[in-house]
Amino acid sequence: GSGWLDSCPFCTCSSLFHAAFFLPTVCQGTSNKLAQLGNMEYHFISLQRIYNNCEVVLGNLEITYVTRNHDLSFLKTIQEVAGYVLIALNNVDSIPLDNLQIIRGNVLYENFYALAIFSNYHTNINKTSGLRNLPMKRLSEILNGGVKISNNPQLCNMDTVLWDDIIDLNKKPVIQLEIQNNLADCSKCHANCTEDHCWGAGIENCQTLTKVICAQQCSGRCRGRVPSDCCHNQCAAGCTGPRESDCLACRKFRDEAMCKDTCPPLVLYNPTTYQMDVNPDGKYSFGATCVKECPHNYVVTDHGSCVRSCNIDTYEVEENGVRKCKKCDGPCSKVCNGIGIGELKGILSINATNIDSFKNCTKINGDVSILPVAFLGDAFTNTQPLDPKKLDIFKTVKEISGFLLIQDWPANATDLSAFENLEIIRGRTKQHGQYSLAIVNLKIHSLGLRSLKEISDGDVAIMKNKNLCYAETMNWNKLFVTETQKTKIISNRNQDECSKLILFFFPSWNAIVWCRKRDCD
Ligand SMILES: *[C@@H]1O[C@H](CO)[C@@H](O)[C@H](O)[C@H]1NC(C)=O
Numbered sequence: 010g011s012g013w014l015d016s017c018p019f020c021t022c023s024s025l026f027h028a029a030f031f032l033p034t035v036c037q038g039t040s041n042k043l044a045q046l047g048n049m050e051y052h053f054i055s056l057q058r059i060y061n062n063c064e065v066v067l068g069n070l071e072i073t074y075v076t077r078n079h080d081l082s083f084l085k086t087i088q089e090v091a092g093y094v095l096i097a098l099n100n101v102d103s104i105p106l107d108n109l110q111i112i113r114g115n116v117l118y119e120n121f122y123a124l125a126i127f128s129n130y131h132t133n134i135n136k137t138s139g140l141r142n143l144p145m146k147r148l149s150e151i152l153n154g155g156v157k158i159s160n161n162p163q164l165c166n167m168d169t170v171l172w173d174d175i176i177d178l179n180k181k182p183v184i185q186l187e188i189q190n191n192l193a194d195c196s197k198c199h200a201n202c203t204e205d206h207c208w209g210a211g212i213e214n215c216q217t218l219t220k221v222i223c224a225q226q227c228s229g230r231c232r233g234r235v236p237s238d239c240c241h242n243q244c245a246a247g248c249t250g251p252r253e254s255d256c257l258a259c260r261k262f263r264d265e266a267m268c269k270d271t272c273p274p275l276v277l278y279n280p281t282t283y284q285m286d287v288n289p290d291g292k293y294s295f296g297a298t299c300v301k302e303c304p305h306n307y308v309v310t311d312h313g314s315c316v317r318s319c320n321i322d323t324y325e326v327e328e329n330g331v332r333k334c335k336k337c338d339g340p341c342s343k344v345c346n347g348i349g350i351g352e353l354k355g356i357l358s359i360n361a362t363n364i365d366s367f368k369n370c371t372k373i374n375g376d377v378s379i380l381p382v383a384f385l386g387d388a389f390t391n392t393q394p395l396d397p398k399k400l401d402i403f404k405t406v407k408e409i410s411g412f413l414l415i416q417d418w419p420a421n422a423t424d425l426s427a428f429e430n431l432e433i434i435r436g437r438t439k440q441h442g443q444y445s446l447a448i449v450n451l452k453i454h455s456l457g458l459r460s461l462k463e464i465s466d467g468d469v470a471i472m473k474n475k476n477l478c479y480a481e482t483m484n485w486n487k488l489f490v491t492e493t494q495k496t497k498i499i500s501n502r503n504q505d506e507c508s509k510l511i512l513f514f515f516p517s518w519n520a521i522v523w524c525r526k527r528d529c530d
């Protein structure tokens with residue numbers, strides 16, 4: 010009863026078994042809508058490359074711009090489409106989707122349609138040439154979404170299909186059928202077709218009804234009119250018997266021969282140890298299939314599904330030979346261009362226009378320069394003054410590959426707390442070829458670079474910060490990596506004056522500052 014068996018007449022037993030019970034041949038599909046890729050010929054070759062041998066389309070199936078005399082027989086392998094099916098702007102005679110059984114409609118065309126068939130005629134000549142046959146004789150399930158058929162002047166037999174047997178009316182799908190039902194030379198349904206429903210000429214194109222004919226007792230599909238013909242409720246499309254292993258397609262997941270609501274979980278609760286134990290029979294979900302291992306080039310999520318890329322708040326790692334998405338500890342690592350790199354090449358300062366490009370960055374590839382122009386704004390380059398609050402964007406930064414230069418800073422800020430998580434300044438590029446950290450002319454009381462643990466190369470300049478105490482007493486050598494690195498710490502707050510000060514926490518500023526004993530109170 011497996012759909013995958015049917016389309017594999019030349020397979021050897023083992024590959025057949027493999028194809029049937031472990032993994033269908035999948036392809037990604039496309040999301041081009043009506044866009045044409047290159048010229049007609051190139052567009053067709055891409056189509057062929059994408060869908061050749063494909064049994065399950067994980068995304069959408071889009072067949073567009075196919076002209077006459079093109080052989081579309083490679084589409085015959087397709088049995089399942091997870092997204093939508095779009096058939097538009099073709100004037101080829103026939104599109105042989107002979108084995109397409111189910112459209113899941115996980116993605117809909119124009120938000121409504123799981124199946125859209127329109128404008129299939131030769132636009133340059135007359136409407137006398139165009140798509141004629143679309144024998145989707147196995148199509149019996151559209152799980153979600155509607156159907157649009159319009160402007161196909163030559164297309165036969167769309168009116169002899171009973172769409173209500175295919176779509177899920179409970180979901181109130183949008184159905185737009187503008188069907189040419191007066192075409193003189195279209196074939197009638199074979200006399201033996203049930204209730205005169207078919208996809209084309211001949212008994213082989215009769216529509217197999219699996220819903221409207223069912224006995225009331227059936228919860229979904231059936232294979233005949235009597236109650237014993239009901240399919241299992243995990244079945245989609247239809248069935249060959251009553252069990253969940255007799256389905257033509259599965260509503261949710263296929264686990265080997267069985268249709269199931271979910272794949273076997275990867276961990277199970279152990280009531281004696283009060284722990285989650287690894288389930289030896291656990292499986293990952295891959296599209297609508299349960300698999301023992303994710304296919305090559307897929308990663309595993311927390312929920313046990315195979316995906317092509319990890320979510321925004323997770324990152325990819327390899328664990329015991331399995332590539333997994335793991336939750337980031339804090340913000341996920343994100344590398345951003347700094348000043349001097351990429352789109353910030355030739356820019357002198359962080360400013361109101363570019364600061365948002367540093368959102369969520371943990372590593373800056375390039376430099377960070379904050380110059381007075383940032384806070385002043387600049388009419389010539391149409392740059393607004395930077396809102397000081399925006400500096401907190403840098404709180405996620407742990408690493409700067411170039412230098413950090415700060416020549417202006419909000420007057421009431423007592424330290425550089427926006428960089429409190431900065432751990433490493435690599436100094437691969439240096440200001441004036443010399444400095445990897447330069448802090449000049451600020452009103453800060455302390456540096457506040459409490460996570461800084463390495464300055465890999467380049468010198469440190471801390472100058473003319475009239476409120477800043479004790480910068481020179483820091484153990485800079487501990488941060489330095491090379492012998493030649495030096496500091497230039499001059500013209501900050503006078504050391505004598507500093508020694509008369511005490512550290513004091515100002516709750517209203519939420520900051521620790523130096524103050525004279527009597528001022529502190
Ligand atoms: C277009 O249609 C007209 C009449 O309907 C016909 O005479 C003509 O041959 C057609 N042209 C082509 C290229 O099919």
Ligand SMILES: *[C@@H]1O[C@H](CO)[C@@H](O)[C@H](O)[C@H]1NC(C)=O
Nearest residue numbers: 199200201202211212213215
């Ligand atoms: C059509 O139905 C008749 C009567 O049930 C049967 O004798 C005949 O063989 C059928 N034709 C085909 C092509 O199945």
Ligand SMILES: *[C@@H]1O[C@H](CO)[C@@H](O)[C@H](O)[C@H]1NC(C)=O
Nearest residue numbers: 356358360362363387390392
């Ligand atoms: C501000 O940044 C934008 C974008 O990076 C840039 O185009 C502009 O020249 C900058 N302005 C100044 C004054 O640096």
Ligand SMILES: *[C@@H]1O[C@H](CO)[C@@H](O)[C@H](O)[C@H]1NC(C)=O
Nearest residue numbers: 321322340341365368369370
């Ligand atoms: C930054 O991270 C937050 C939380 O993870 C996320 O919601 C937001 O979209 C991210 N912003 C950018 C620009 O990456």
Ligand SMILES: *[C@@H]1O[C@H](CO)[C@@H](O)[C@H](O)[C@H]1NC(C)=O
Nearest residue numbers: 419421422423517518519520
């Ligand atoms: C600095 O001043 C601005 C307004 O001028 C205010 O919004 C901000 O909270 C102040 N910052 C501190 C740390 O007091």
